[in-house]
Amino acid sequence: MVLFLEALAFIVDPANLLGEKGILPRLVDHLLYTGLSLGVALLIGIPVGLIIGHTGKGKNLVIALTGSFRALPTFGLLLFIILFTGLGLWPLVFVLAVLAIPPIIAGAYSGLDSVNRETIDSARAIGMTEWQILGKVEIPLALPLILGGIRSATLQIIATATIAGYVGLTGLGRFLIEGLAYHDYTIAFAGAILVAALALAADGLLALVQKLVVPPGVSRGSARTTHRSRWNFRPAVSTGTHITGG
Template structure:
Protein backbone atom coordinates (compact mmCIF):
# COMPACT_ATOMS: atom_id res chain seq x y z
CA UNK A 1 0.00 0.00 0.00
CA UNK A 2 2.99 2.20 0.62
CA UNK A 3 3.65 2.27 -3.11
CA UNK A 4 0.16 3.48 -3.82
CA UNK A 5 0.54 6.35 -1.35
CA UNK A 6 3.74 7.35 -3.13
CA UNK A 7 2.01 7.09 -6.49
CA UNK A 8 -0.78 9.38 -5.28
CA UNK A 9 1.81 11.82 -4.06
CA UNK A 10 3.46 11.69 -7.47
CA UNK A 11 0.09 12.35 -9.12
CA UNK A 12 -0.48 15.57 -7.16
CA UNK A 13 3.14 16.77 -7.10
CA UNK A 14 3.18 20.26 -8.71
CA UNK A 15 6.56 19.42 -10.24
CA UNK A 16 4.77 16.99 -12.53
CA UNK A 17 2.52 19.70 -13.93
CA UNK A 18 5.14 21.87 -15.63
CA UNK A 19 7.47 21.50 -18.60
CA UNK A 20 7.61 18.91 -21.36
CA UNK A 21 6.85 16.01 -19.04
CA UNK A 22 3.73 17.56 -17.49
CA UNK A 23 0.86 15.20 -16.78
CA UNK A 24 -1.79 17.27 -18.64
CA UNK A 25 0.47 17.41 -21.70
CA UNK A 26 1.05 13.65 -21.67
CA UNK A 27 -2.67 13.03 -21.20
CA UNK A 28 -3.49 15.29 -24.14
CA UNK A 29 -0.88 13.55 -26.31
CA UNK A 30 -2.29 10.16 -25.44
CA UNK A 31 -5.88 11.15 -26.03
CA UNK A 32 -5.09 13.10 -29.21
CA UNK A 33 -3.16 10.16 -30.61
CA UNK A 34 -6.06 7.82 -29.84
CA UNK A 35 -8.62 10.09 -31.50
CA UNK A 36 -6.54 10.66 -34.64
CA UNK A 37 -5.84 6.94 -35.03
CA UNK A 38 -9.52 6.11 -34.60
CA UNK A 39 -10.51 8.71 -37.19
CA UNK A 40 -8.02 7.39 -39.76
CA UNK A 41 -8.99 3.77 -39.11
CA UNK A 42 -12.71 4.64 -39.29
CA UNK A 43 -12.25 6.42 -42.60
CA UNK A 44 -10.86 3.16 -43.99
CA UNK A 45 -12.96 0.59 -42.15
CA UNK A 46 -16.48 2.06 -42.02
CA UNK A 47 -17.12 2.47 -45.78
CA UNK A 48 -15.54 -0.92 -46.41
CA UNK A 49 -17.60 -2.54 -43.64
CA UNK A 50 -20.82 -0.98 -44.94
CA UNK A 51 -20.01 -2.29 -48.41
CA UNK A 52 -19.39 -5.81 -47.10
CA UNK A 53 -22.47 -5.67 -44.88
CA UNK A 54 -24.75 -4.37 -47.60
CA UNK A 55 -23.64 -6.61 -50.44
CA UNK A 56 -22.64 -9.63 -48.33
CA UNK A 57 -19.56 -10.02 -50.55
CA UNK A 58 -16.12 -10.50 -49.10
CA UNK A 59 -17.46 -11.48 -45.71
CA UNK A 60 -15.41 -14.64 -45.38
CA UNK A 61 -12.26 -12.71 -46.28
CA UNK A 62 -13.08 -10.11 -43.63
CA UNK A 63 -13.77 -12.77 -40.98
CA UNK A 64 -10.58 -14.65 -41.77
CA UNK A 65 -8.39 -11.55 -41.80
CA UNK A 66 -9.88 -10.27 -38.54
CA UNK A 67 -8.99 -13.60 -36.94
CA UNK A 68 -5.47 -13.51 -38.34
CA UNK A 69 -4.96 -9.94 -37.15
CA UNK A 70 -5.84 -10.97 -33.63
CA UNK A 71 -2.87 -13.32 -33.59
CA UNK A 72 -0.41 -10.62 -34.64
CA UNK A 73 1.39 -9.27 -31.56
CA UNK A 74 1.01 -5.49 -31.33
CA UNK A 75 4.49 -5.02 -29.89
CA UNK A 76 6.01 -6.91 -32.82
CA UNK A 77 4.18 -4.83 -35.39
CA UNK A 78 5.13 -1.62 -33.58
CA UNK A 79 8.83 -2.41 -33.35
CA UNK A 80 8.93 -3.68 -36.92
CA UNK A 81 7.38 -0.50 -38.35
CA UNK A 82 9.53 1.67 -36.09
CA UNK A 83 12.66 -0.08 -37.28
CA UNK A 84 11.65 0.29 -40.94
CA UNK A 85 10.66 3.97 -40.99
CA UNK A 86 12.56 5.30 -38.00
CA UNK A 87 11.84 6.31 -34.45
CA UNK A 88 9.08 8.84 -34.00
CA UNK A 89 5.35 9.18 -34.09
CA UNK A 90 4.76 7.91 -37.64
CA UNK A 91 5.49 4.31 -36.72
CA UNK A 92 2.88 4.12 -33.92
CA UNK A 93 0.33 5.87 -36.16
CA UNK A 94 0.78 3.26 -38.91
CA UNK A 95 0.93 0.26 -36.57
CA UNK A 96 -2.08 1.32 -34.52
CA UNK A 97 -4.21 2.21 -37.52
CA UNK A 98 -3.57 -1.28 -38.86
CA UNK A 99 -4.67 -2.72 -35.50
CA UNK A 100 -7.76 -0.53 -35.17
CA UNK A 101 -9.18 -1.36 -38.60
CA UNK A 102 -10.34 -4.99 -37.98
CA UNK A 103 -12.62 -4.34 -34.96
CA UNK A 104 -14.24 -1.31 -36.62
CA UNK A 105 -14.69 -3.25 -39.85
CA UNK A 106 -16.28 -6.12 -37.93
CA UNK A 107 -18.57 -3.71 -36.08
CA UNK A 108 -19.68 -2.12 -39.35
CA UNK A 109 -20.59 -5.31 -41.16
CA UNK A 110 -21.98 -7.32 -38.25
CA UNK A 111 -24.21 -4.29 -37.56
CA UNK A 112 -25.70 -4.66 -41.01
CA UNK A 113 -25.90 -8.43 -40.75
CA UNK A 114 -27.78 -8.34 -37.47
CA UNK A 115 -30.69 -6.55 -39.11
CA UNK A 116 -33.74 -8.67 -39.80
CA UNK A 117 -33.72 -9.43 -43.53
CA UNK A 118 -37.46 -8.78 -43.67
CA UNK A 119 -36.92 -5.17 -42.61
CA UNK A 120 -34.60 -4.62 -45.56
CA UNK A 121 -36.91 -6.44 -47.94
CA UNK A 122 -39.76 -4.24 -46.70
CA UNK A 123 -37.68 -1.11 -47.33
CA UNK A 124 -36.95 -2.34 -50.85
CA UNK A 125 -40.60 -3.22 -51.38
CA UNK A 126 -41.81 0.30 -50.54
CA UNK A 127 -39.48 1.58 -53.25
CA UNK A 128 -36.36 2.74 -51.44
CA UNK A 129 -33.22 2.88 -53.56
CA UNK A 130 -30.13 0.98 -52.42
CA UNK A 131 -28.54 4.22 -51.20
CA UNK A 132 -31.68 5.05 -49.24
CA UNK A 133 -31.74 1.59 -47.72
CA UNK A 134 -28.16 1.97 -46.54
CA UNK A 135 -28.63 5.50 -45.22
CA UNK A 136 -32.07 5.32 -43.68
CA UNK A 137 -32.40 1.68 -42.64
CA UNK A 138 -29.12 -0.16 -42.35
CA UNK A 139 -26.90 2.55 -40.87
CA UNK A 140 -29.27 3.59 -38.05
CA UNK A 141 -30.10 0.00 -37.15
CA UNK A 142 -26.48 -1.16 -37.32
CA UNK A 143 -25.13 1.81 -35.35
CA UNK A 144 -25.03 0.15 -31.89
CA UNK A 145 -22.79 -2.63 -33.16
CA UNK A 146 -20.63 -0.16 -35.08
CA UNK A 147 -20.14 1.85 -31.88
CA UNK A 148 -19.28 -1.46 -30.21
CA UNK A 149 -16.56 -2.00 -32.80
CA UNK A 150 -15.24 1.53 -32.25
CA UNK A 151 -15.27 0.84 -28.53
CA UNK A 152 -13.03 -2.20 -28.78
CA UNK A 153 -10.79 -0.39 -31.25
CA UNK A 154 -10.49 2.58 -28.87
CA UNK A 155 -9.57 0.31 -25.95
CA UNK A 156 -6.96 -1.37 -28.02
CA UNK A 157 -5.47 1.89 -29.23
CA UNK A 158 -5.30 3.38 -25.72
CA UNK A 159 -3.58 0.24 -24.47
CA UNK A 160 -1.15 0.00 -27.35
CA UNK A 161 -0.44 3.72 -27.36
CA UNK A 162 1.18 3.05 -23.97
CA UNK A 163 3.54 0.66 -25.72
CA UNK A 164 4.18 3.29 -28.37
CA UNK A 165 6.28 5.16 -25.81
CA UNK A 166 8.76 2.34 -26.34
CA UNK A 167 9.57 3.71 -29.79
CA UNK A 168 8.73 7.42 -29.39
CA UNK A 169 8.94 10.08 -26.67
CA UNK A 170 5.25 10.45 -26.27
CA UNK A 171 2.12 9.87 -24.20
CA UNK A 172 1.49 8.40 -20.80
CA UNK A 173 3.55 5.31 -21.57
CA UNK A 174 6.65 7.50 -21.13
CA UNK A 175 6.11 7.48 -17.36
CA UNK A 176 5.97 3.69 -17.30
CA UNK A 177 9.14 3.20 -19.31
CA UNK A 178 11.03 5.99 -17.52
CA UNK A 179 9.92 4.56 -14.17
CA UNK A 180 10.96 1.04 -15.18
CA UNK A 181 14.44 2.24 -16.18
CA UNK A 182 15.08 4.27 -13.04
CA UNK A 183 13.17 1.91 -10.72
CA UNK A 184 10.96 4.85 -9.76
CA UNK A 185 7.88 3.00 -8.56
CA UNK A 186 5.89 6.16 -7.83
CA UNK A 187 6.22 7.40 -11.41
CA UNK A 188 5.58 3.96 -12.90
CA UNK A 189 2.52 3.35 -10.78
CA UNK A 190 1.19 6.89 -11.17
CA UNK A 191 1.47 6.58 -14.95
CA UNK A 192 -0.24 3.18 -14.88
CA UNK A 193 -3.12 4.59 -12.87
CA UNK A 194 -3.54 7.42 -15.39
CA UNK A 195 -3.63 5.00 -18.34
CA UNK A 196 -6.14 2.74 -16.61
CA UNK A 197 -8.37 5.69 -15.68
CA UNK A 198 -8.29 6.91 -19.27
CA UNK A 199 -9.19 3.47 -20.61
CA UNK A 200 -12.06 3.08 -18.15
CA UNK A 201 -13.34 6.59 -18.90
CA UNK A 202 -13.36 5.84 -22.64
CA UNK A 203 -15.06 2.50 -22.01
CA UNK A 204 -17.79 4.25 -20.01
CA UNK A 205 -18.23 6.94 -22.63
CA UNK A 206 -18.62 4.39 -25.42
CA UNK A 207 -20.98 2.24 -23.35
CA UNK A 208 -23.22 5.29 -22.85
CA UNK A 209 -23.04 6.27 -26.53
CA UNK A 210 -23.92 2.72 -27.51
CA UNK A 211 -27.13 3.01 -25.49
CA UNK A 212 -28.04 6.41 -26.84
CA UNK A 213 -27.70 5.53 -30.52
CA UNK A 214 -30.24 2.72 -30.36
CA UNK A 215 -33.21 3.92 -32.41
CA UNK A 216 -36.33 4.25 -30.32
CA UNK A 217 -38.28 1.04 -30.12
CA UNK A 218 -35.41 -1.08 -31.34
CA UNK A 219 -33.35 -3.23 -29.04
CA UNK A 220 -30.74 -4.40 -31.52
CA UNK A 221 -27.28 -4.27 -30.04
CA UNK A 222 -28.45 -4.67 -26.46
CA UNK A 223 -27.88 -8.18 -25.19
CA UNK A 224 -31.21 -9.94 -25.02
CA UNK A 225 -31.69 -11.67 -21.73
CA UNK A 226 -32.54 -15.21 -22.68
CA UNK A 227 -33.92 -15.98 -19.23
CA UNK A 228 -36.82 -13.63 -19.78
CA UNK A 229 -38.20 -15.75 -22.61
CA UNK A 230 -41.23 -17.86 -21.96
CA UNK A 231 -40.65 -21.52 -21.34
CA UNK A 232 -42.36 -22.39 -24.64
CA UNK A 233 -40.37 -20.35 -27.09
CA UNK A 234 -41.16 -22.27 -30.26
CA UNK A 235 -43.98 -20.73 -32.31
CA UNK A 236 -46.61 -23.22 -33.41
CA UNK A 237 -47.98 -21.44 -36.47
CA UNK A 238 -45.12 -22.34 -38.81
CA UNK A 239 -45.90 -25.13 -41.24
CA UNK A 240 -43.85 -28.30 -41.26
CA UNK A 241 -42.25 -27.38 -44.58
CA UNK A 242 -41.04 -24.07 -43.26
CA UNK A 243 -39.68 -25.76 -40.16
CA UNK A 244 -37.66 -28.05 -42.39
CA UNK A 245 -36.22 -25.12 -44.30
CA UNK A 246 -35.28 -23.16 -41.22
CA UNK A 247 -31.61 -23.99 -41.51
CA UNK A 248 -31.53 -22.96 -45.13
CA UNK A 249 -32.99 -19.58 -44.23
CA UNK A 250 -30.69 -18.83 -41.38
CA UNK A 251 -27.58 -19.55 -43.46
Protein backbone atom coordinates (compact mmCIF):
# COMPACT_ATOMS: atom_id res chain seq x y z
CA MET A 1 0.00 0.00 0.00
CA VAL A 2 2.85 2.35 0.84
CA LEU A 3 4.53 1.65 -2.49
CA PHE A 4 1.26 2.35 -4.30
CA LEU A 5 0.83 5.72 -2.55
CA GLU A 6 4.44 6.65 -3.29
CA ALA A 7 3.93 5.79 -6.95
CA LEU A 8 0.80 7.95 -7.11
CA ALA A 9 2.70 10.80 -5.45
CA PHE A 10 5.39 10.48 -8.12
CA ILE A 11 2.78 10.63 -10.90
CA VAL A 12 0.96 13.72 -9.62
CA ASP A 13 4.13 15.62 -8.72
CA PRO A 14 4.38 18.53 -11.22
CA ALA A 15 8.16 18.19 -11.22
CA ASN A 16 7.83 14.79 -12.89
CA LEU A 17 5.46 15.82 -15.67
CA LEU A 18 7.76 17.70 -18.05
CA GLY A 19 11.41 17.58 -19.02
CA GLU A 20 13.44 15.01 -20.92
CA LYS A 21 12.44 12.24 -18.53
CA GLY A 22 8.99 13.60 -17.72
CA ILE A 23 5.74 11.68 -17.83
CA LEU A 24 4.09 13.73 -20.58
CA PRO A 25 6.93 13.47 -23.16
CA ARG A 26 7.17 9.75 -22.59
CA LEU A 27 3.40 9.42 -22.81
CA VAL A 28 3.47 11.19 -26.18
CA ASP A 29 6.20 8.84 -27.40
CA HIS A 30 4.21 5.82 -26.19
CA LEU A 31 1.15 7.06 -28.06
CA LEU A 32 3.28 7.63 -31.17
CA TYR A 33 4.55 4.04 -31.13
CA THR A 34 1.03 2.78 -30.57
CA GLY A 35 -0.53 4.90 -33.31
CA LEU A 36 2.05 4.03 -35.96
CA SER A 37 1.94 0.32 -35.16
CA LEU A 38 -1.84 0.20 -35.09
CA GLY A 39 -2.02 2.12 -38.37
CA VAL A 40 0.27 -0.37 -40.12
CA ALA A 41 -1.65 -3.30 -38.66
CA LEU A 42 -4.98 -1.85 -39.80
CA LEU A 43 -3.72 -1.27 -43.34
CA ILE A 44 -2.85 -4.96 -43.57
CA GLY A 45 -5.31 -6.68 -41.25
CA ILE A 46 -8.60 -5.03 -42.20
CA PRO A 47 -8.42 -5.68 -45.99
CA VAL A 48 -7.22 -9.25 -45.47
CA GLY A 49 -9.95 -9.97 -42.92
CA LEU A 50 -12.68 -8.45 -45.09
CA ILE A 51 -11.59 -10.36 -48.19
CA ILE A 52 -11.50 -13.65 -46.32
CA GLY A 53 -14.81 -13.00 -44.60
CA HIS A 54 -16.56 -11.98 -47.83
CA THR A 55 -15.17 -14.64 -50.15
CA GLY A 56 -14.40 -17.43 -47.69
CA LYS A 57 -11.19 -18.13 -49.63
CA GLY A 58 -7.82 -18.66 -48.03
CA LYS A 59 -9.17 -18.61 -44.50
CA ASN A 60 -7.36 -21.78 -43.41
CA LEU A 61 -3.99 -20.48 -44.60
CA VAL A 62 -4.42 -17.04 -43.07
CA ILE A 63 -5.75 -18.42 -39.79
CA ALA A 64 -2.71 -20.71 -39.57
CA LEU A 65 -0.34 -17.82 -40.30
CA THR A 66 -1.95 -15.46 -37.81
CA GLY A 67 -1.89 -18.22 -35.21
CA SER A 68 1.83 -18.63 -35.74
CA PHE A 69 2.30 -14.85 -35.44
CA ARG A 70 0.64 -14.98 -32.03
CA ALA A 71 3.22 -17.52 -30.89
CA LEU A 72 6.21 -15.37 -31.86
CA PRO A 73 8.19 -14.01 -28.89
CA THR A 74 7.83 -10.26 -29.37
CA PHE A 75 11.04 -9.21 -27.66
CA GLY A 76 13.04 -11.94 -29.37
CA LEU A 77 11.68 -10.94 -32.78
CA LEU A 78 12.55 -7.29 -32.08
CA LEU A 79 16.13 -8.16 -31.17
CA PHE A 80 16.44 -10.37 -34.26
CA ILE A 81 15.34 -7.52 -36.54
CA ILE A 82 17.62 -5.02 -34.80
CA LEU A 83 20.61 -7.25 -35.57
CA PHE A 84 20.03 -6.55 -39.26
CA THR A 85 18.56 -3.04 -39.24
CA GLY A 86 20.02 -1.43 -36.13
CA LEU A 87 18.22 0.49 -33.43
CA GLY A 88 15.34 2.74 -34.41
CA LEU A 89 11.65 3.37 -34.48
CA TRP A 90 10.58 1.23 -37.44
CA PRO A 91 11.84 -2.13 -36.15
CA LEU A 92 9.65 -1.56 -33.09
CA VAL A 93 6.68 -0.51 -35.24
CA PHE A 94 7.10 -3.61 -37.40
CA VAL A 95 7.17 -5.97 -34.42
CA LEU A 96 4.18 -4.33 -32.72
CA ALA A 97 2.24 -4.42 -35.99
CA VAL A 98 2.95 -8.14 -36.34
CA LEU A 99 1.53 -8.57 -32.84
CA ALA A 100 -1.60 -6.58 -33.68
CA ILE A 101 -2.44 -8.04 -37.10
CA PRO A 102 -3.88 -11.41 -35.88
CA PRO A 103 -6.67 -9.99 -33.67
CA ILE A 104 -7.57 -7.43 -36.35
CA ILE A 105 -7.86 -10.11 -39.03
CA ALA A 106 -9.77 -12.36 -36.65
CA GLY A 107 -12.22 -9.59 -35.79
CA ALA A 108 -12.85 -8.63 -39.42
CA TYR A 109 -13.16 -12.22 -40.61
CA SER A 110 -15.36 -13.32 -37.71
CA GLY A 111 -17.55 -10.26 -38.09
CA LEU A 112 -18.33 -10.90 -41.75
CA ASP A 113 -18.64 -14.62 -41.19
CA SER A 114 -21.30 -13.98 -38.53
CA VAL A 115 -23.56 -12.00 -40.85
CA ASN A 116 -26.80 -13.82 -41.59
CA ARG A 117 -26.46 -15.50 -45.00
CA GLU A 118 -30.13 -14.87 -45.76
CA THR A 119 -29.51 -11.14 -45.46
CA ILE A 120 -26.67 -11.32 -47.98
CA ASP A 121 -28.73 -13.45 -50.38
CA SER A 122 -31.56 -10.93 -50.14
CA ALA A 123 -29.15 -8.10 -50.98
CA ARG A 124 -27.95 -9.97 -54.05
CA ALA A 125 -31.54 -10.67 -55.07
CA ILE A 126 -32.37 -6.97 -55.26
CA GLY A 127 -29.39 -6.34 -57.53
CA MET A 128 -26.68 -5.07 -55.18
CA THR A 129 -23.10 -5.56 -56.37
CA GLU A 130 -20.52 -7.41 -54.26
CA TRP A 131 -18.89 -4.11 -53.27
CA GLN A 132 -22.27 -2.71 -52.23
CA ILE A 133 -23.02 -5.84 -50.21
CA LEU A 134 -19.64 -5.54 -48.49
CA GLY A 135 -19.89 -1.83 -47.76
CA LYS A 136 -23.61 -1.44 -47.03
CA VAL A 137 -24.55 -4.78 -45.53
CA GLU A 138 -21.69 -6.90 -44.23
CA ILE A 139 -19.39 -4.25 -42.73
CA PRO A 140 -22.17 -2.39 -40.82
CA LEU A 141 -23.47 -5.66 -39.38
CA ALA A 142 -19.94 -6.86 -38.59
CA LEU A 143 -18.81 -3.64 -36.88
CA PRO A 144 -19.14 -4.95 -33.30
CA LEU A 145 -16.67 -7.77 -33.94
CA ILE A 146 -14.43 -5.67 -36.19
CA LEU A 147 -14.07 -3.01 -33.51
CA GLY A 148 -13.61 -5.71 -30.90
CA GLY A 149 -10.58 -6.96 -32.80
CA ILE A 150 -9.20 -3.42 -33.04
CA ARG A 151 -9.71 -2.89 -29.30
CA SER A 152 -7.85 -6.10 -28.52
CA ALA A 153 -4.99 -5.15 -30.84
CA THR A 154 -4.73 -1.67 -29.33
CA LEU A 155 -4.47 -2.99 -25.79
CA GLN A 156 -1.80 -5.50 -26.82
CA ILE A 157 0.25 -2.78 -28.51
CA ILE A 158 0.01 -0.42 -25.54
CA ALA A 159 1.13 -3.13 -23.14
CA THR A 160 3.94 -4.44 -25.35
CA ALA A 161 5.26 -1.01 -26.39
CA THR A 162 6.98 -0.89 -23.01
CA ILE A 163 9.83 -2.88 -24.62
CA ALA A 164 10.75 0.28 -26.57
CA GLY A 165 12.92 1.30 -23.65
CA TYR A 166 15.15 -1.72 -24.17
CA VAL A 167 16.09 -0.69 -27.73
CA GLY A 168 17.10 2.92 -27.28
CA LEU A 169 13.62 4.47 -27.43
CA THR A 170 11.52 6.04 -24.69
CA GLY A 171 7.85 5.67 -23.86
CA LEU A 172 6.32 4.79 -20.53
CA GLY A 173 8.35 1.60 -20.41
CA ARG A 174 11.43 3.65 -19.53
CA PHE A 175 10.04 4.12 -16.03
CA LEU A 176 9.88 0.36 -15.60
CA ILE A 177 13.38 -0.19 -16.96
CA GLU A 178 15.02 2.62 -15.01
CA GLY A 179 13.16 1.75 -11.82
CA LEU A 180 14.26 -1.89 -11.95
CA ALA A 181 17.81 -1.00 -13.01
CA TYR A 182 18.31 1.38 -10.07
CA HIS A 183 16.16 -0.62 -7.65
CA ASP A 184 13.80 2.33 -7.41
CA TYR A 185 10.56 0.38 -7.24
CA THR A 186 8.47 3.50 -6.76
CA ILE A 187 9.34 4.66 -10.28
CA ALA A 188 8.86 1.15 -11.66
CA PHE A 189 5.45 0.85 -10.05
CA ALA A 190 4.52 4.32 -11.30
CA GLY A 191 5.39 3.20 -14.82
CA ALA A 192 3.18 0.13 -14.45
CA ILE A 193 0.29 2.30 -13.23
CA LEU A 194 0.71 4.70 -16.16
CA VAL A 195 0.69 1.90 -18.74
CA ALA A 196 -2.38 0.32 -17.13
CA ALA A 197 -4.17 3.68 -16.98
CA LEU A 198 -3.39 4.36 -20.65
CA ALA A 199 -4.70 0.93 -21.64
CA LEU A 200 -7.92 1.45 -19.68
CA ALA A 201 -8.41 4.92 -21.16
CA ALA A 202 -7.88 3.62 -24.70
CA ASP A 203 -10.26 0.73 -24.12
CA GLY A 204 -12.92 3.07 -22.76
CA LEU A 205 -12.52 5.45 -25.70
CA LEU A 206 -12.79 2.63 -28.24
CA ALA A 207 -15.81 1.24 -26.42
CA LEU A 208 -17.47 4.65 -26.78
CA VAL A 209 -16.57 4.78 -30.48
CA GLN A 210 -17.99 1.29 -30.91
CA LYS A 211 -21.25 2.37 -29.31
CA LEU A 212 -21.52 5.46 -31.51
CA VAL A 213 -20.73 3.96 -34.91
CA VAL A 214 -22.48 0.59 -34.71
CA PRO A 215 -25.90 0.76 -36.44
CA PRO A 216 -28.99 0.47 -34.22
CA GLY A 217 -30.07 -3.11 -33.75
CA VAL A 218 -26.62 -4.71 -33.92
CA SER A 219 -24.81 -3.11 -31.01
CA ARG A 220 -26.16 -5.66 -28.56
CA GLY A 221 -25.39 -9.04 -29.96
CA SER A 222 -23.90 -10.70 -33.00
CA ALA A 223 -24.84 -10.03 -36.55
CA ARG A 224 -26.71 -13.32 -36.77
CA THR A 225 -29.37 -11.95 -34.41
CA THR A 226 -30.09 -8.89 -36.52
CA HIS A 227 -32.35 -10.38 -39.17
CA ARG A 228 -35.06 -7.88 -38.24
CA SER A 229 -32.84 -4.83 -38.48
CA ARG A 230 -33.00 -2.20 -41.18
CA TRP A 231 -30.13 -3.93 -42.95
CA ASN A 232 -32.25 -6.91 -43.87
CA PHE A 233 -33.22 -6.86 -47.52
CA ARG A 234 -36.23 -8.72 -48.85
CA PRO A 235 -36.22 -9.69 -52.52
CA ALA A 236 -39.20 -8.77 -54.65
CA VAL A 237 -41.37 -11.84 -55.17
CA SER A 238 -44.35 -12.54 -57.33
CA THR A 239 -47.68 -12.50 -55.57
CA GLY A 240 -49.07 -15.12 -57.89
CA THR A 241 -51.89 -12.79 -59.03
CA HIS A 242 -52.85 -12.99 -62.71
CA ILE A 243 -55.39 -11.32 -64.94
CA THR A 244 -57.95 -13.39 -66.77
CA GLY A 245 -60.04 -12.35 -69.64
CA GLY A 246 -63.59 -11.42 -68.84
